[in-house]
Amino acid sequence: MVKVDLLDMTKFDHDMTDQIRARPLTLLPILERAVQVRASHQDVSSDLNLCPDLPKPPQFQLQIHSKENPSPLRLLKSSHLGSIINVNGIIINSGKTTIRGKRIVASCRQCGHEKVYTMSYGFDGLNLPLFCEKLKDSG
Ligand SMILES: [Zn+2]
Numbered sequence: 001m002v003k004v005d006l007l008d009m010t011k012f013d014h015d016m017t018d019q020i021r022a023r024p025l026t027l028l029p030i031l032e033r034a035v036q037v038r039a040s041h042q043d044v045s046s047d048l049n050l051c052p053d054l055p056k057p058p059q060f061q062l063q064i065h066s067k068e069n070p071s072p073l074r075l076l077k078s079s080h081l082g083s084i085i086n087v088n089g090i091i092i093n094s095g096k097t098t099i100r101g102k103r104i105v106a107s108c109r110q111c112g113h114e115k116v117y118t119m120s121y122g123f124d125g126l127n128l129p130l131f132c133e134k135l136k137d138s139g
Contacts (some may be wrong), residue, residue: 001061001062001063001067002035002060002061002062002063003059003063003064004062004063004064004065005064005065005066005067006021006065006066006068006084006086007066007067007068008063009064020064020084021083021085022083023082023083024064024083024084026083028062028064031063032059032060032062033060035060035094036057036058036059036060038056039057039058039060040058052114059102060115064084065085066106068086069086070086070087070088071085071086071087071088072087072088072100073087073088073089075102100119101119102118102119103116103117103118103119104116104117104119104126106129107115107126108132108134108135110132110133111132111134113130113132113134113135115133115134
């Protein structure tokens with residue numbers, strides 16, 4: 001996991017930070033990929049799979065935090081949906097931190113057919129299919 005402070009990011013590139021605040025669901029996977037490439041000491045050419053014999057670098061999760069002044073909850077609007085915001089509030093309930101999969105492999109109990117699901121960011125869950133694709137296609 002890599003932790004990044006929004007204020008540090010703003011000092012580096014204000015426009016880029018505004019884009020990340022506005023479209024985190026699109027840009028966070030790109031940033032995580034960039035961290036992965038940088039951490040593996042690869043250059044752009046090896047990122048293009050020109051050297052498939054190289055070991056695959058580990059994946060990283062980017063965690064963004066901020067100490068900037070929070071916005072009041074009453075100013076939240078539907079336009080903030082899908083963007084990064086900083087709000088002030090009291091936590092009235094908390095649970096154990098859970099690990100969330102980025103890729104989930106579902107396997108059929110009957111035939112062993114496997115299907116890979118790539119999870120999106122945010123709170124969306126995964127609705128597993130009720131029937132096996134392989135059995136549905138053949139039957
Ligand atoms: Zn099956």
